[in-house]
Amino acid sequence: MRPTIRDVAQNAGVSIKTVSRVLNDEPYVREDTRAKVLAAINELGFVANLSAKRLAKGQAFTIGLLFHNASWHYILDAQRGVLDTTRAHGYSTLMHPCDVARSLDAREILAQASQRLVDGFVFTPPADNATQLLENLEAMGVPFVRMTPWEREREWPYVAATDRAGAREMTEYLLQLGHTRIGYVRGPADQKAGADRHDGYRDALATAGLRYDPDLVRQGDDQFEAGREAACSLLGMREPPTVIFCNNDEMAAGACVAVREAGLLLPEDVSVAGFDDIPLARQVWPALTTVCQPIYDLAAAATQMLIELLNGQTPPALSIEIPTHLIVRASTAPPHHN
Amino acid sequence: MRPTIRDVAQNAGVSIKTVSRVLNDEPYVREDTRAKVLAAINELGFVANLSAKRLAKGQAFTIGLLFHNASWHYILDAQRGVLDTTRAHGYSTLMHPCDVARSLDAREILAQASQRLVDGFVFTPPADNATQLLENLEAMGVPFVRMTPWEREREWPYVAATDRAGAREMTEYLLQLGHTRIGYVRGPADQKAGADRHDGYRDALATAGLRYDPDLVRQGDDQFEAGREAACSLLGMREPPTVIFCNNDEMAAGACVAVREAGLLLPEDVSVAGFDDIPLARQVWPALTTVCQPIYDLAAAATQMLIELLNGQTPPALSIEIPTHLIVRASTAPPHHN
DNA sequence: TTGTAAGCGTTATCAG
DNA sequence: CTGATAACGCTTACAA
Numbered sequence A, B: 001m002r003p004t005i006r007d008v009a010q011n012a013g014v015s016i017k018t019v020s021r022v023l024n025d026e027p028y029v030r031e032d033t034r035a036k037v038l039a040a041i042n043e044l045g046f047v048a049n050l051s052a053k054r055l056a057k058g059q060a061f062t063i064g065l066l067f068h069n070a071s072w073h074y075i076l077d078a079q080r081g082v083l084d085t086t087r088a089h090g091y092s093t094l095m096h097p098c099d100v101a102r103s104l105d106a107r108e109i110l111a112q113a114s115q116r117l118v119d120g121f122v123f124t125p126p127a128d129n130a131t132q133l134l135e136n137l138e139a140m141g142v143p144f145v146r147m148t149p150w151e152r153e154r155e156w157p158y159v160a161a162t163d164r165a166g167a168r169e170m171t172e173y174l175l176q177l178g179h180t181r182i183g184y185v186r187g188p189a190d191q192k193a194g195a196d197r198h199d200g201y202r203d204a205l206a207t208a209g210l211r212y213d214p215d216l217v218r219q220g221d222d223q224f225e226a227g228r229e230a231a232c233s234l235l236g237m238r239e240p241p242t243v244i245f246c247n248n249d250e251m252a253a254g255a256c257v258a259v260r261e262a263g264l265l266l267p268e269d270v271s272v273a274g275f276d277d278i279p280l281a282r283q284v285w286p287a288l289t290t291v292c293q294p295i296y297d298l299a300a301a302a303t304q305m306l307i308e309l310l311n312g313q314t315p316p317a318l319s320i321e322i323p324t325h326l327i328v329r330a331s332t333a334p335p336h337h338n
Numbered sequence C: 001t002t003g004t005a006a007g008c009g010t011t012a013t014c015a016g
Numbered sequence D: 001c002t003g004a005t006a007a008c009g010c011t012t013a014c015a016a
Helices: A005-012 A016-023 A031-044 A050-057 A072-088 A103-114 A131-140 A163-177 A192-207 A224-235 A249-261 A295-310 B005-012 B016-023 B031-044 B050-057 B072-088 B103-114 B131-140 B163-177 B192-207 B224-235 B249-261 B295-310
Strands: A062-067 A092-097 A120-123 A144-147 A158-161 A182-186 A217-219 A243-246 A271-273 A290-292 A319-322 A325-327 B062-067 B092-097 B120-123 B144-147 B158-161 B182-186 B217-219 B243-246 B271-273 B290-292 B319-322 B325-327
Touching: A005 A016, A005 A031, A016 A031, A050 B050, A062 A072, A062 A103, A062 A295, A072 A092, A072 A295, A072 B072, A072 B092, A092 A103, A092 B072, A092 B092, A103 A131, A120 A295, A144 A295, A158 A163, A158 A192, A158 A295, A163 A182, A163 A192, A163 A243, A163 A271, A163 A290, A163 A325, A182 A192, A182 A224, A217 A224, A224 A243, A224 A249, A243 A249, A249 A271, A295 A319, B005 B016, B005 B031, B016 B031, B062 B072, B062 B103, B062 B295, B072 B092, B072 B295, B092 B103, B103 B131, B120 B295, B144 B295, B158 B163, B158 B192, B158 B295, B163 B182, B163 B192, B163 B243, B163 B271, B163 B290, B163 B325, B182 B192, B182 B224, B217 B224, B224 B243, B224 B249, B243 B249, B249 B271, B295 B319
Parallel strands: A062 A092, A062 A120, A120 A144, A144 A158, A158 A319, A182 A217, A182 A243, A243 A271, B062 B092, B062 B120, B120 B144, B144 B158, B158 B319, B182 B217, B182 B243, B243 B271
Antiparallel strands: A290 A325, B290 B325
């Protein structure tokens, strides 16, 4: 039989409440008493039973991480950020891949909260799109924080990257290389991050005194294939762009393939730039110039905020922005003049 | 206040034990009694509290998934396989990225078991290498199952792919294309799966009556860079191979880059083949010919086995092999003769 | 500073 | 088939 708090109390010659106090670092325990208890704990190899604590406290000390269709890299970095943070606070994390649009999945999520399996949630896009679900959680008093949310109209807490500034910086860099016809493959229409990046692209053009040309813009769903098709279309123009800047790295990887398939040299004939800096960015050839979005930090910040919320504390801010930065690699070069 | 089993009992006019019986689908409940209880549950919107159940049963209904340094793709597919299976059985999954070689992490894993946070573990390579840890778990009576384990000397349960047959099949395919100088980039020396694949390669050569030439073999750590370097070395030989078969897709992707850097055409001058069929295999250009290792199924099978073990059942087998299959894409072609 | 006793919401025992 | 009543192992008023 595993030793319980009662065994420790007996062994140390104190009451169970005193042991509990020591376990929880509560004040009002004399030093020598504490020492005695610790000694007993050690001697017996006592480890507190989490289930009992959860029941008594009415808390799960667990948060749920919801994701769906997120790119592998995104979700793994997010997982690490969440896990490291929860662990540091004595919390556990429940991973929950799901399609929140399916009422079945949404029901399961609400059930997790009801069952006291989790105390709160971190949402990753596009799961945060399930407005109905978020409203239900809010009504139930279950806290949540959104990571790089798909939309940001509602006043719900979130953590995001400086997408607009990041895209502006990239575009400025491309302009500086001498490009004037910069193709752009934007992301899904209703995705806030994508809209912001697109705005950043426009900002830079405007600042440089260049006209925003809708003919140079395509739209994709952030997948590899979409990037390939969009680039293919751009390269087929009478006067194609000299560089293709994509809403994310996966589409940029697709664009790279399209360039090759068009029989063109990369980056001599056409440059390609991405966004996010996922590992794929280094694994294609030539390596992608991109904008780094610190997913780990975003996830850690979101989790930190959630835990503060759970503890009834007021976080310093209910929406946080974390800076991106430009990463120049080999897929971009000055335009080719012939 | 959330309704408890007591509220349901009162509402239905039965005892709490009867409610419990209904909740757990136990026999010996009259149909009309069961109906009354279910009606009350529905009316009150009752959801059982998991923490209480866990405490009372002395079980966590949770398994831990341990991983370290596994490739992103591997771990995410494994996660899905484990999650789907645990969910189907009413279990939860605790993700645990860790370096089991660090005693701190090992201690934490043992603590999770002691705290009754988890009932058992699924190990992914190379985490299963921590023999000491596994011995401790065995001594504590905590069950575990290893997925595609690094080594398989011990009699501990595991689930693996048919690595040897898979590599043999690939090699046979390459031979059939007409290649006779087949370069091979093997994996870490002490990794069983890698050794098996290497054996499969030798099997096919032997069957074809070809000599195994150690000069055509290099070793890598399964990372992109290692594949690049190994391929670079192979291509630098006086009489280089006409195809490079790598222990995994990441190294194969690296090999592709090396081929280009050598100024050679892929696959016209040199073919490249991988193993695993990770998404990267489709995202490089040209897409990789590879061997599919069904990680999701492996993970699901491992979890299934673990849950059976937890329930005191005897699984049909304590080691399972799941078949791989060849996937031909564009990175391989008949050898170029000049 | 410490201890007593009553929960927390289930499951399990055992008698009816 | 059903139901008191006692666990399960910890927290927490409330006393001392």
